Amino acid sequence: MAVRHQAERIGLALTTAAGPLTILADVLGLLDEVSPNGIQLVTLLILTSVTMFLLLEVRRFEILDSVDRRLAALDIDGTAARLRQERYGGVERVHQEFPVNHLRTLIREADTEVSVLQTFIPNLHLLQDDMQHALTRRGDARIRILLLFPKSPVANLRHEALRSVHSPTPPVDVKVAIEHNLESFARLSAALPEQARARLEVRVYNSLPSMAVYRADDSYLVSSFLHGMLAIDAPQTEIKGSDTARGAEVQEELNTLWQIGKPVGLADWQHSIELMDFDNVNVS
Template sequence: MSVDVRYRVERIALALMSISGVVVLIADLFGWLDALAPGGALPKVTLLILSTVTVFLLLEIDRLRKLDVVEDKVTQLGDTLRTEVARLDGSLRANLSKLDIETVAEQLRQENYLGVIQVHPDFPDARFCAFVEDATQEVVILQTFVPNLAHLQPSLEKALVDHGIPVRVMLLYPSSPVAGLRDEALRAVRDPALALDVKARVEMCLAGLAELHRAVGPAGRALLRVRVYNSLPSIAVHKADEHFLVSSFLHGQLAVDSAQTEIDGGDTTMGRQVQRELDTLWEIGRDVALPDWRESLRNIVW
């Protein structure tokens, strides 16, 4: 029932009750009630009281109606607020779902630093070994020679034997003219007595890799590949899955003693450039048969 109809009904009922009280009072004055109901004084008084209350309510009905109007407005406001809160909650949830802090940080890192996440003062052996031991795809090393091979060897062995991860190593061809140039670069600002023989150091690395080849068993041997390249290397790279450590061949300083740029992500700008260099040197290189690496080197034709 609508509010207007209800109030009309209430007014009519109250009016009828009020009129009934007046009629009863007049009837009592003329003695009509005694004729109808002898000794009915109490009902008369009761009816008189009810008539008085009814008159009062009839006078106050407009104020009571305003309370109903207020209630309706409060109800409507509550419904509006609930609807708005639900809308804001849905909007907030939608925006929060887009706010992935890690994703945003990764996007900013790629946009502003091209994938570079840290620069180390020198080669972080422990960090790279951890990368190698956690690798699931491949491990790649590009160097003229690997002066820290002894530190890396246990982790490389674990990757080959325990995890079945391919390991590729690229070294400078010992008899390459570049080896002589690198010798000159290393002794340029050092005492000649401290100069390194690059050719000899490459051969020492090949001997160390041959020992690793023997230690890893048949399954590991199939995963270990070594190539030598006869070209000028632009960078030294240590890669484990999507993690890269990149350094330069500076004069008077080994690459592992130079600052190392750490790159996270093969799909970043820096990651793609470094991977392209790895692929280029690998294509240029020639395989070395580690069981007899000396004879293998002698058989290489450029």
């Protein structure tokens, strides 16, 4: 193979040099001694040499075609999904900032379920129209919201955790923020058709949340409750697939808190909250 490549390089060099040499020979009249049409003859010889050289390269082109066929036969997307599931537990990427536009699109296009687990939802005003769209467009998507019980001792703990000596503004009043969310969901519910209204469910839980979660179908955005920072301001881990290791873990947490949570009657959420009695205050 090395000998062939060396011969090809020599042949290409000679063919390249033949052009200017032929022109020089024609200017000097040397080609007249060969033939009256010497320049045409030599040109034909050069073209023939180039043609033969290209024919020798056809085999290489066939090899490239074979490589293309092999690549086309590979299930690249399937392999990527398998590696994502096996090695990364379903983690797609980590967003350094909350991807609100990405989440809005996921919510609007959700076919089965949108779920939110938060103490309160600071960015609800950005998502409310998309939730309404998901509930009213053709389909059976439901929305499940989990908020912290506003009278829970955890609300005070989270209020204190949001204090930051570096922030000139006072910390968020968690209890007031939760109640504001409940009022927003009450208005959303009242604006929905009856069938869509039944697919909007809000529950409150009296427990220490382990994570903040935004779910749309099989996509999850997960973050942590850090001191001095809202969960939406922390990095967001995007997870794909409830059957992946990380996705199953997050979904299990959603299911657990949904089971221990109490449903809020949005027609009169204040009265509904007043009637709630969490016998065992669980903050662990």
